[in-house]
Amino acid sequence: MENKNHENRIIGFIHLNWGAILILILWEYWVVVNDFNPIVMPSPWGVLLDLIKNPIIYIENTAQTFFIAVVGLFGGMSIGTTLAIITWFSPLLSGLINPTAVLLSSVPVVSLIPIIARILGYNMATEIILVVIITFFPSFVFITAGLRALPPGSQDLFTSLGASRISTLKKLALPAAFPNLAIALRLAAAHAILAAMIAEFLMGTSGLGYLFAVTKQEFLTERAFGTSVIATVISVIAFIASSHFEIFIKNRFT
Amino acid sequence: MTGIYPNKNFIFGILGIASFFIFWQIIGHFQLAGLSWPSLTDVLKFLLDPERHGLFIRATVATFRSAVMGFLVGALVGVFLASSAHLLPILRDGSDRFAAVINSVPSIALGPIFLILIDREATPAGVASIHVFFVVYVSMSSGLKSATRDHEDLFTVFGASRIKQFWRLNLPYSAPTIVSGLRLSWPAALIGAIIGEWFGASRGIGILIINAMQNFQINLLWSAVLIAAMMSLLFFGLITLLERLAYQRFR
Amino acid sequence: MSNASIVIENVTKSFSIKGNKEKVVAVEGISLSVMESEFVALLGPSGCGKSTILRLISSLETPTEGTVKINGELPKSMVSEHSLGVAFQDHALLPWLSVWDNIALPLEIANRPIDTKLVNSLVDLVGLRGFEKARPKQLSGGMRQRVSIARALILSPKVLILDEPFGALDSFTRRQMNIELQRIWSIQKITTVLVTHSVEEAVFLADRIFVLSIRPGKIIREVLVPFDRPREQSIMRSKEFHHLVDELTEALDSTEEINNFDRNISQ
Numbered sequence A: 001m002e003n004k005n006h007e008n009r010i011i012g013f014i015h016l017n018w019g020a021i022l023i024l025i026l027w028e029y030w031v032v033v034n035d036f037n038p039i040v041m042p043s044p045w046g047v048l049l050d051l052i053k054n055p056i057i058y059i060e061n062t063a064q065t066f067f068i069a070v071v072g073l074f075g076g077m078s079i080g081t082t083l084a085i086i087t088w089f090s091p092l093l094s095g096l097i098n099p100t101a102v103l104l105s106s107v108p109v110v111s112l113i114p115i116i117a118r119i120l121g122y123n124m125a126t127e128i129i130l131v132v133i134i135t136f137f138p139s140f141v142f143i144t145a146g147l148r149a150l151p152p153g154s155q156d157l158f159t160s161l162g163a164s165r166i167s168t169l170k171k172l173a174l175p176a177a178f179p180n181l182a183i184a185l186r187l188a189a190a191h192a193i194l195a196a197m198i199a200e201f202l203m204g205t206s207g208l209g210y211l212f213a214v215t216k217q218e219f220l221t222e223r224a225f226g227t228s229v230i231a232t233v234i235s236v237i238a239f240i241a242s243s244h245f246e247i248f249i250k251n252r253f254t
Numbered sequence B: 001m002t003g004i005y006p007n008k009n010f011i012f013g014i015l016g017i018a019s020f021f022i023f024w025q026i027i028g029h030f031q032l033a034g035l036s037w038p039s040l041t042d043v044l045k046f047l048l049d050p051e052r053h054g055l056f057i058r059a060t061v062a063t064f065r066s067a068v069m070g071f072l073v074g075a076l077v078g079v080f081l082a083s084s085a086h087l088l089p090i091l092r093d094g095s096d097r098f099a100a101v102i103n104s105v106p107s108i109a110l111g112p113i114f115l116i117l118i119d120r121e122a123t124p125a126g127v128a129s130i131h132v133f134f135v136v137y138v139s140m141s142s143g144l145k146s147a148t149r150d151h152e153d154l155f156t157v158f159g160a161s162r163i164k165q166f167w168r169l170n171l172p173y174s175a176p177t178i179v180s181g182l183r184l185s186w187p188a189a190l191i192g193a194i195i196g197e198w199f200g201a202s203r204g205i206g207i208l209i210i211n212a213m214q215n216f217q218i219n220l221l222w223s224a225v226l227i228a229a230m231m232s233l234l235f236f237g238l239i240t241l242l243e244r245l246a247y248q249r250f251r
Numbered sequence C: 001m002s003n004a005s006i007v008i009e010n011v012t013k014s015f016s017i018k019g020n021k022e023k024v025v026a027v028e029g030i031s032l033s034v035m036e037s038e039f040v041a042l043l044g045p046s047g048c049g050k051s052t053i054l055r056l057i058s059s060l061e062t063p064t065e066g067t068v069k070i071n072g073e074l075p076k077s078m079v080s081e082h083s084l085g086v087a088f089q090d091h092a093l094l095p096w097l098s099v100w101d102n103i104a105l106p107l108e109i110a111n112r113p114i115d116t117k118l119v120n121s122l123v124d125l126v127g128l129r130g131f132e133k134a135r136p137k138q139l140s141g142g143m144r145q146r147v148s149i150a151r152a153l154i155l156s157p158k159v160l161i162l163d164e165p166f167g168a169l170d171s172f173t174r175r176q177m178n179i180e181l182q183r184i185w186s187i188q189k190i191t192t193v194l195v196t197h198s199v200e201e202a203v204f205l206a207d208r209i210f211v212l213s214i215r216p217g218k219i220i221r222e223v224l225v226p227f228d229r230p231r232e233q234s235i236m237r238s239k240e241f242h243h244l245v246d247e248l249t250e251a252l253d254s255t256e257e258i259n260n261f262d263r264n265i266s267q
Helices: A002-034 A044-053 A055-089 A091-105 A109-120 A124-148 A154-160 A165-203 A208-217 A221-253 B008-029 B040-048 B050-087 B089-104 B107-117 B123-144 B149-157 B162-197 B205-214 B218-250 C050-057 C075-080 C099-109 C116-125 C141-153 C171-188 C199-205 C233-237 C239-266
Strands: C006-016 C023-034 C039-043 C065-070 C084-087 C159-163 C191-196 C208-212 C219-224
Touching: A002 A044, A002 B089, A044 A055, A044 A221, A055 A091, A055 A124, A055 A165, A055 A208, A055 A221, A091 A124, A091 B008, A109 A124, A109 A165, A109 B162, A109 B205, A109 B218, A124 A165, A154 A165, A154 C084, A165 A208, A165 A221, A165 B107, A165 C099, A208 A221, A208 B107, A221 B089, A221 B107, B008 B040, B040 B050, B040 B218, B050 B089, B050 B123, B050 B162, B050 B205, B050 B218, B089 B123, B107 B123, B107 B162, B123 B162, B149 B162, B162 B205, B162 B218, B205 B218, C006 C050, C023 C050, C023 C065, C023 C219, C039 C050, C039 C199, C050 C065, C050 C159, C050 C191, C065 C075, C075 C084, C084 C141, C099 C116, C099 C141, C116 C141, C141 C159, C141 C171, C171 C199, C191 C199, C199 C233, C199 C239, C208 C239, C219 C239, C233 C239
Parallel strands: C039 C191, C039 C208, C084 C159, C159 C191
Antiparallel strands: C006 C023, C006 C065, C208 C219
16 A cells, blocks of 8 residues: 555656656766766766755855845835835826836846946845845736726725725725735746846855856856756745645635 | 827826936936936937947847847747647646746856857857746646637537647637737846856847946946847837737637 | 615716717616615616616716705715615625625724624524635525625615626526515615516515616606515415516517617618
8 A cells, every 4th residue: 555655656756847857867868978077067966966065055055045035025025015005096106107117127137237236236235125126026017906806896895885995905905916916926936036146146245146156167067056956946946835825825815 | 909099097107207217317417326327318328329339239139139049949949848738738747847947947057058058159049048938838838728618628529639629729719828928028038148148158238238347337337228128128019019919819 | 773765866877988979878867766665676678777876876976967865965975874785796795705704894894893693693684504604606696695685784774775686696596585585675674776677576576666768768667566565475476466577578678669669760
């Protein structure tokens, strides 16, 4: 009986992860066939060994990047939500801000990094602000839409019940916007981690992005790849977690 | 298409954008944010200087080419994978996860990988293609699922094979969503191309940015950013037009 | 608990539609009054403006011409006193609240203390005991409408507005709901205006019925329903009932003819 469970688990794992497994196999094969020097292209095993043998460096830098990503994400989503609520109250502000926000969102974020770094200085606060800027837009757009995606007839209901504007916001618009908030979180989470890394890559003194830049320069290629692997793993975990959260919210609020 | 009356929203929008530019000019002119924030007029003067035309045009063309290449490759792969996953449902969960993993690899890590796989000039297109792939894959997957159960039952009862159903039902149904996805993926392609250029390309907007950053050339930096923004916006407008047509024709 | 009387005097309501130079006249020159504790039905085909009249009464719209007064005051003051009870065709239950919370919602909005006993009694009244914690998506259409009605009653309203509340239900459930509503209404006898396009429903539930013509909506017939209250299910099979239904159906059909006649002439 236990064997069957075991088998099912393995099959389930393969069913879901054949993509990554395929990549790893191809990677190993490619390295072996081309007989690459590990400095040029390491093998998966080499990367894994480096990860296992140097946990502290990885953990320290990962914690740093994670911290920046989380704080920035929280900040960006808070500002996005607040602005969405403000524009909900005032159609005038909404009309003014929306097109400008769309305009600004079309500026490739990576090109803003050097500019903001110039203005605010090369430090952790700037990195956090960059993440805030990147995560602000999806949350603003999605929550603005969510505040307006009300159950049919509910706005009339609230009007006929004599509800104040604030009451309508608290009891109707905000709960209605929750599913969209969850979607925005999923999108923003992925962006946050990437943004933190790029910011560190370009101008940081610590963190996974910085580690990547430095090890690449010093030809410690296995470690550079190790950083990427860790970053990927964190992103995937964040993606899975936020997807589950999204499904949970959808069930609770619709 | 409904008539475009200069209604309230349109006017507000223009007002908002105009005030943003005025804001920019004021801060730059009075150096309120220090040397790193030039006035709009200074940036425009720099950008439009005839002596620099060649430089900017070459850079823009290089980045544009990479982004378009990446766009096409990424879109094709995305469409292919999404269609396969639709036609062979057993692949679906795995390919969703695969796409998510590919998307989670930080773009800067992709640089060195592509450098080895293809040459340094093609790397920007490579990075761009990864970005585009994910957006197109997700859009198309969701678009293919959007034909309702009733429609699919109808086709089955008429004896349509799975492939026929795919061509005649799912594909047309997914057209609007695909075009939405293409629209969203262009900025991603641009960002991918710019990042890819940092790994050794000889010219491009990304190169301008890095050089300007390392050599304290503020006006150059802002000019490059402005160009990138324009590239994004113009394409945005084009695709939005395409999207409107797709919606009208297929829904 | 007192009830209100509604007076609608010479009301015209027109809308301007985007992209259309001409205005659309929804209702024209409507005058009707509803007395205290009276149950009135507005009967008419789609597009006759009956929903517009309800929206005018519930302050969701204001008349282009004429006046709408409830107890001598504007509908807006009824609304700010939280004295209005409304049940729409789309039940407008909040999907994230339980049945109990949905019913109690108006109390929260009106900033009144949540009277648990009152909520529970309404849950019993509409026959949903045991489903208090369920969420709308777990309920059938009929059950959702019952929640909607309980919610409409929670504020002990002076005026009850029902806009085709059973329109989305199948005819069997609909008949059951009519019987239920009759029973519930007989207990409190709130001044009620019901909009419907079901003749049987109007005859079974109302004291007076107004038949409306198609756009622009005008009152073309006023009929008094002579049955005593409380009304039993059996009256739906009586001769008088059928006779009244026939009369009203005829009046409704004639609105179609008038409309076609007008159209033919103008061509």
